[in-house]
Amino acid sequence: MCSVFIAIITIGGSILALVILGIIIIGIIRAAKTGGLSKIEKDSRAEETRMIQDIYNALPKMEERIEALETILIERGHQNR
Incomplete structure (x- = not known):
């Protein structure tokens, strides 16, 4: 009787392993x-890549704008003195 249970468990385990x-x-x-x-x-990854490339390509323009604003603020500071 015990050997039957062992055989069933072995066969069941083998089938489960194959699955x-x-x-x-x-x-x-x-x-x-x-x-x-x-x-x-x-x-989704392609869209994220496009967005990152757009941001990267826009950075030089933003840098120029910031430099222009800094120049304007500095000039206004000198005019007020």
């Missing part, structure tokens, strides 16, 4: 096909 291994292999294949990211995640 888990199959799920892991399927997951690895799907991740390799899609590059690990879903289409929504790829679109």
